[in-house]
Amino acid sequence: MITNRTVSRRMEFLLLAVVLLITAVLRTSFPSLTEFKADEARLTLLALEMAEGSAFHLRGISSSVGFPNFPMSVWLYTLPLLAWPHVYAATIFTGVLNTLAVLGGYWLVRRYYGVEAALVTALLFAVSPWAIHHSRKIWAQNLLPFFVMGWAIAAMLAFVEGRKRWLILHFLALAIAVQIHLAAAALVPVTGLLLLIFWRRLNWKITAVSITLAALTTVPFVYYLLTQGQQFLSSSSGGDVSGGRGWDLSALKMAWLLTSGREIHALAGAAEFRNYLETVPDLTAVHILWGVLILGGIGLLGKNVWTLISQMNTDKKKSNLCLSVQSVYKNEVSIILLLWLFVPILFFSLPFLPSELHYLLPIYPVPYMAAGIFVARVRGGWKRPLHAIIILSAIAQLFVWGQLLNFVSTTATPGGFGTPLAMKLEATELARTRLDESGAAEILIAGDGERPLIDEFPAVYDLLLHDVPHRFVDVGETAVFPAQNSIILLDPSAGDGAMMYQQAANTTETIPFRDGEGELQVLQIDAPLAPQHPIDPPQILTNWAAIAGYDDPITHADGAATWNLYWYAGEPSTADFHLFTHLLNEKGERIGGADSAVFGADQWQQGDLVVSTVRMEWPDGVTAVRVGMYEFPELTAVSLYDVAGNLAGESLEILLP
Numbered sequence: 001m002i003t004n005r006t007v008s009r010r011m012e013f014l015l016l017a018v019v020l021l022i023t024a025v026l027r028t029s030f031p032s033l034t035e036f037k038a039d040e041a042r043l044t045l046l047a048l049e050m051a052e053g054s055a056f057h058l059r060g061i062s063s064s065v066g067f068p069n070f071p072m073s074v075w076l077y078t079l080p081l082l083a084w085p086h087v088y089a090a091t092i093f094t095g096v097l098n099t100l101a102v103l104g105g106y107w108l109v110r111r112y113y114g115v116e117a118a119l120v121t122a123l124l125f126a127v128s129p130w131a132i133h134h135s136r137k138i139w140a141q142n143l144l145p146f147f148v149m150g151w152a153i154a155a156m157l158a159f160v161e162g163r164k165r166w167l168i169l170h171f172l173a174l175a176i177a178v179q180i181h182l183a184a185a186a187l188v189p190v191t192g193l194l195l196l197i198f199w200r201r202l203n204w205k206i207t208a209v210s211i212t213l214a215a216l217t218t219v220p221f222v223y224y225l226l227t228q229g230q231q232f233l234s235s236s237s238g239g240d241v242s243g244g245r246g247w248d249l250s251a252l253k254m255a256w257l258l259t260s261g262r263e264i265h266a267l268a269g270a271a272e273f274r275n276y277l278e279t280v281p282d283l284t285a286v287h288i289l290w291g292v293l294i295l296g297g298i299g300l301l302g303k304n305v306w307t308l309i310s311q312m313n314t315d316k317k318k319s320n321l322c323l324s325v326q327s328v329y330k331n332e333v334s335i336i337l338l339l340w341l342f343v344p345i346l347f348f349s350l351p352f353l354p355s356e357l358h359y360l361l362p363i364y365p366v367p368y369m370a371a372g373i374f375v376a377r378v379r380g381g382w383k384r385p386l387h388a389i390i391i392l393s394a395i396a397q398l399f400v401w402g403q404l405l406n407f408v409s410t411t412a413t414p415g416g417f418g419t420p421l422a423m424k425l426e427a428t429e430l431a432r433t434r435l436d437e438s439g440a441a442e443i444l445i446a447g448d449g450e451r452p453l454i455d456e457f458p459a460v461y462d463l464l465l466h467d468v469p470h471r472f473v474d475v476g477e478t479a480v481f482p483a484q485n486s487i488i489l490l491d492p493s494a495g496d497g498a499m500m501y502q503q504a505a506n507t508t509e510t511i512p513f514r515d516g517e518g519e520l521q522v523l524q525i526d527a528p529l530a531p532q533h534p535i536d537p538p539q540i541l542t543n544w545a546a547i548a549g550y551d552d553p554i555t556h557a558d559g560a561a562t563w564n565l566y567w568y569a570g571e572p573s574t575a576d577f578h579l580f581t582h583l584l585n586e587k588g589e590r591i592g593g594a595d596s597a598v599f600g601a602d603q604w605q606q607g608d609l610v611v612s613t614v615r616m617e618w619p620d621g622v623t624a625v626r627v628g629m630y631e632f633p634e635l636t637a638v639s640l641y642d643v644a645g646n647l648a649g650e651s652l653e654i655l656l657p
Contacts, residue, residue, distance in 0.1 A: 012115050016106060019119065023102045023126040026401070027095030027135040031088040032425070033409055035418030038456035040138040041463040044090050047077035048466060051085055058224035060140070062453070070221050072179035073140035087421065087463070090138045097146035098135030102126055104149035105365040108156060112333045113373050120390060121372035124290065125365040127397045129261035129404070134361060141181040145364045147173050151187060152340060159198040160332045167202070168210045175214035179221070183359040186344035193339055250355040251348035258360050259294065259367040260287040261397055268407060269416030276407045280400045286393045290371065293390075297370025298341070300377060304334035341366040412517035419513050427511040427520040428464040431489045434509075435468060438524055440485045442469040446501060447491035450474040450600055461489060471603050473497065477614070478599050479504075480569075481528030483607025488523040496562055496613040504529045528609045531566040539652050541629060542639045543577065543601070544570030547652055548609065550625070553618050561618035564611050565627060569604035575631050577601055577638065581614045582626040584653070590626075592617050598629070625654045 042061045049055040060069030080093035102125050110118035125131060134142045154170035157163045174191055177184035195202065257263050261283070268276035308331035344362050348355045378386055408417040431443050443465055449455020450472035452462040458472040473480045475490070475497030481504065488505070492498045502508065505523040512519045531549025538546035551564040563581065576597070583592035594616035599608075628651035629638040642648035 012119075015119055016122065019106075019122045019126050020099065020103060022398075023122070024095070024099045026126065026132045026398075027098050028092050030405075031091040031095075031136075032422030033405060033420050034091055034137045036087070036138070036421040036424060036460060037418050038459040041460045042452070043073060043077060043140060044081075044087055044138055045463045045466060046071075046074045047090065048081050048085060048463070050074065050078040051081035058220045058228075068224075069140065069181075070179035070218070071224075072176055072217075073143060073181070076143055076180070077138065087138070087425075091136070091421075094138060094142050095135050097143055098131070101145035101149045101364070104146070104153060105369065108149070108153055109369050109372055112156070112330050113369075114376055117369075117372035117376035119372070120375045121365060121368045123390070123394055124368040124371055127394045127401070128259070128368070129264040129397055129401045130258045130357070131364060132401055133264070133267065134358065139358075141183060141358050141361055143180050144177055144184055144361045147177040147180065148184065148187065148362050148364065151177060151191075152336070155191075155194060155336055156333055159194050159201065159336065160329055162201050164201075164203040164206050167206055168213060171210035171214040172217070175217045177362070179217065181361075183344075183348075184362050186347035186359075187340070187362055189347065190336075190339045190343045193343070194336065197335065246351050247349065248355075249349075251345050251360065254348075254355055254357050254360045255345050255363055255367075256291070258357055258363070260290050261400070262287050264400065264404060267404060267413065267417045268411075269413035272407075272411055272413050272416070275411070276404065279407065280403045281396065283396055283400060286396050289389065289393055293371035293374050294367045295370075297367075297372070297374035298338070300373055301334040301338050301370060304331040305338065307331055308335070337366055337369060341370070408514075410514055412514045414517075419517060423511065423513050424460060424464060424520075427489060427522065428461065430509060430511060430522045431465065431487055432468060434522055434524055435487045438485060438487060440487050440524070441482065442471060443487045443489055444473050444480060444482070445470055445489050446473040446475045446479075446494070446497065447489075448474065448476065448494045450603070457491060457494075465489070471605075473599065475501070477596055477612060479529075479611045479613075480599055481525065481609040481611070482605065483609075485524065485526040488521075488525060490521045490523055491518070492521050493518050496615070497611070500529060500564075500611050500613070501525065529611065531564070533657065534566075535654075537643070538568060540641045541570065542641065542647070543573065543575070543629065545577075545604075545629065545638075546570070547627065550654060555618060559617065560615055563614045563616070563618070563625070565614065567610050567612070569599065569606075569608035569610055570601070572604045573601040575601055576633075577629045578632045579612055579614070579629055580627065580651075581616065582651075583616070583618065583622045584624040584626060585621045586623045588624075591621065592619050593626075597632075623656055625656065626651045627654065628652060 039061060046055075046057050046061065050057060057071050057074050060071050060074050063069050077090045077093065080089040083089065102122050105125055106118045106122040109121045131145075135145075151170055151173035154166045154173060158166040158170055170191070174184070174187060177187065195207075265273040265276055308328070311331075341363055344360060347353070348359050375386060375390065407413075409420055434440075435443055445458055445461045445465065447457035447461075449458050452459040452472065455474075462470070462472070471480075474495075476495035477497060479497035479500035488501050490498055490501055492502065501523055502521075504525050504527070506526050507524045509522045510519050511522070532551045534549040535547055538548040540546045546568040547565070548568055549566040551566075553561040553563045555561045565579070565581070578595055579598050580595045581593050582590045585591050594614050596612065596614055598612055599610045628640070630636060631638065637650040639650050640648045640652055
């Protein structure tokens with residue numbers, strides 16, 4: 001039976017070591033088995049640029065509404081990348097900080113409520129499925145628990161114990177947390193209430209210094225907004241302002257899910273979660289047990305607060321006789337814990353604020369603290385069985401998490417857990433190897449999209465191939481063939497351009513993803529495809545692109561047709577060029593056609609042969625095709641030169657054979 005009186009220091013150390021070992025293994029092992037999507041890639045790339053000394057970033061990645069985030073998470077992720085410039089370093093760093101957060105929760109509870117409460121707190125926090133998930137990937141908000149723990153510990157020492165200088169750390173930790181992710185703004189009202197409740201104990205000089213130092217941490221970002229981010233300051237809103245959701249219990253539900261581990265099967269995705277659930281037991285009983293322990297602890301915390309209020313209303317001398325210093329500490333700490341738990345829930349219940357699971361991360365690990373405090377108060381013959389049941393519940397949570405990790409490592413989970421990082425790294429390492437062996441100049445990252453700041457596929461592989469020359473091709477409608485031989489990292493399911501690459505490849509190697517998820521291919525191409533109907537000489541446009549040929553149209557089962565136009569890239573430009581294709585009958589009348597974006601001019605290189613695949617209806621009677629380019633959105637036409645170098649109209653008319 002574990003009680004505060006019977007646990008020796010050696011046994012306490014041993015039990016804590018076991019819990020921390022479990023915590024660290026769950027959070028830092030197998031960094032290859034983590035999801036790695038666009039936000040993770042963009043954040044890591046900014047941090048890597050700082051670690052390599054190529055940039056000092058004053059802003060973070062863009063938020064979901066388009067406004068830039070603070071740079072704090074970039075700065076923090078720079079630290080592990082200074083030691084090891086690999087994506088695994090940043091992943092493990094997240095797990096290490098979350099392991100330290102568990103240790104911090106243990107320390108805080110032990111200080112005020114004893115060893116038993118602290119060990120239960122640490123164990124529940126260690127095996128909580130959502131807590132594990134949010135500590136195993138590069139995500140700004142996943143750094144919050146460590147800094148929130150620093151905020152909380154400093155609050156206890158400053159407000160409860162009267163160690164005034166700890167207020168500096170309290171405000172600095174709050175400022176850092178808010179700049180990591182704005183979900184931590186829910187803690188600002190907590191600090192405000194603590195200043196009001198404990199105002200008699202404050203040294204206002206230290207308070208002013210603390211607030212000033214916290215404000216100074218925002219100076220780089222404010223400077224960025226004032227000098228380079230005027231468009232963000234002047235814009236009204238980039239997000240969805242279509243109306244609030246109204247008052248509801250969604251934030252309370254999110255807090256419950258986050259705490260209990262309920263609905264962790266969501267990571268298996270809408271299509272596969274039922275298959276996953278067939279591999280694990282129903283943990284409803286475990287969730288109910290944890291809920292009862294947490295509610296019991298919240299009740300005790302409320303009782304402590306009520307006791308403190310009652311004592312404050314009695315004779316002061318009598319109060320000093322009734323309560324020890326330790327009892328006063330417990331009661332005052334209870335105020336902070338309850339505010340820490342409930343203010344963020346109320347904050348994200350406001351109708352004009354969104355409510356998402358990860359927004360409630362700042363409440364960690366208060367629910368587990370409440371559970372630990374309750375368990376420590378259980379007396380008599382219930383103690384030993386309760387300890388055994390808690391350990392069994394922890395084992396059950398571990399089993400469910402282990403099964404989930406095994407499931408998502410082999411099964412495609414669309415809408416849930418993303419493709420494991422190891423598979424993406426395998427593809428990029430193979431591409432690097434082939435680049436070195438072939439002597440090619442670059443790797444073409446060919447998939448869905450060609451803008452890393454907007455599209456996920458190029459964002460991920462921009463980071464994973466950051467140290468080798470590379471460009472991006474959106475193969476939905478495009479294939480690009482450089483003048484020299486090249487290596488293509490290809491998503492073969494991404495569109496018509498992928499088929500062009502496969503036809504031209506000298507060698508093709510396949511890296512399979514999870515079952516049902518597809519694959520990547522690494523291709524080596526020594527020579528481009530040739531058009532079925534070359535145009536000789538190529539017709540040069542005033543942006544120095546040159547139309548070089550075309551293929552016969554291919555009609556598909558859906559009635560549409562694809563038509564390939566071959567052209568050489570011109571001089572690099574910041575302009576956004578679009579291609580127009582008009583289908584003409586024998587009278588020269590337009591009877592169909594389509595407009596489409598082309599390979600981005602900012603990536604054009606001398607000698608690039610670009611194949612643009614235009615998908616459109618192809619009616620009977622087409623005898624000619626009129627093609628050309630224009631700048632978007634100005635709709636300014638790009639003219640052609642004739643053989644003498646004179647302007648020769650705004651389009652090229654191709655007579656079909």
